[in-house]
Amino acid sequence: MRQSWWKILAIGLLLYTIIAGLLMDVPRLAILNETIRALHFHVTMWFGMILLLIISVYYSIRYLRSNNLKDDDMAIEFTNSAILFGVLGIATGMLWAKFTWGDYWSGDPKQNAAAIGILMYFAYLILRNSLTDLQQRARIGAIYNIFAFAAFIPLIFVLPRLTDSLHPGNGGNPGFNAYDLDSKLRMVFYPAIIGWTLLGGWIATVRVRMRRVERVLEDKLINS
């Protein structure tokens, strides 16, 4: 029997995130108002994305050592989930920004860097699909994935902090970065990160299993 406790945990944590995230007391801050609750939904997308990408890089390294296509399945599907989270992160961020910063896109360094990061991962998908040989695709994909991750982290965590950014905790903006000190918000924020990451992992593993079934079926067709 397949282990499914973590899937149940994911559902539980996300139900808690939705209900507590929308109903619990939050700091009453000007400009932010109720949108501070987007912390549990928008910010967690990016945390989830990073965690999924770490898993993906782990499997890319494993693939380079083992040359086993099963490791490549994990790498590509965890990246796919991460990209989904990234796109949702950008979309939710734009909506949030419209009502707090005044514009969907204000050329904020972190916004720009996140957009570049997403494009890097789109390039990864295109690169993979342009190669027909499975092993070659997996090998080049793995190497690209590792370098993309190494560029993505400084791009969204380091560079925006070196300049002025509207995002909290970056440059000269103390505006509402206090929320990371607030214990009541953390009570939902941390479970939300775990919940969303588990959901992303769940979607990824379902797609990995789909790939493996497809491969077995293809092999059967070729051999019959």
Add this chain to the structure above:
Amino acid sequence: MLALSLSALAQEKIPVTESDYSNNSVEMADKMREDGKIYVLVGVIAIIFAGITVYLIGTDRKISKLEKTISPK
């Protein structure tokens, strides 16, 4: 000196205090809460989440069945 103190100021965090929870000067969705309608919204989102979850579980099960048919143990 001025530039130094300004940048130091910019890095300082403003702590969230009790008054940030209890003030009435900042507008929140209190009306919505008074009417109880916020619970409608929570219900709507919870239903959508439940639907997506059920769908995902269904997909998961289907693949489990496929896995069994291609490699019966």
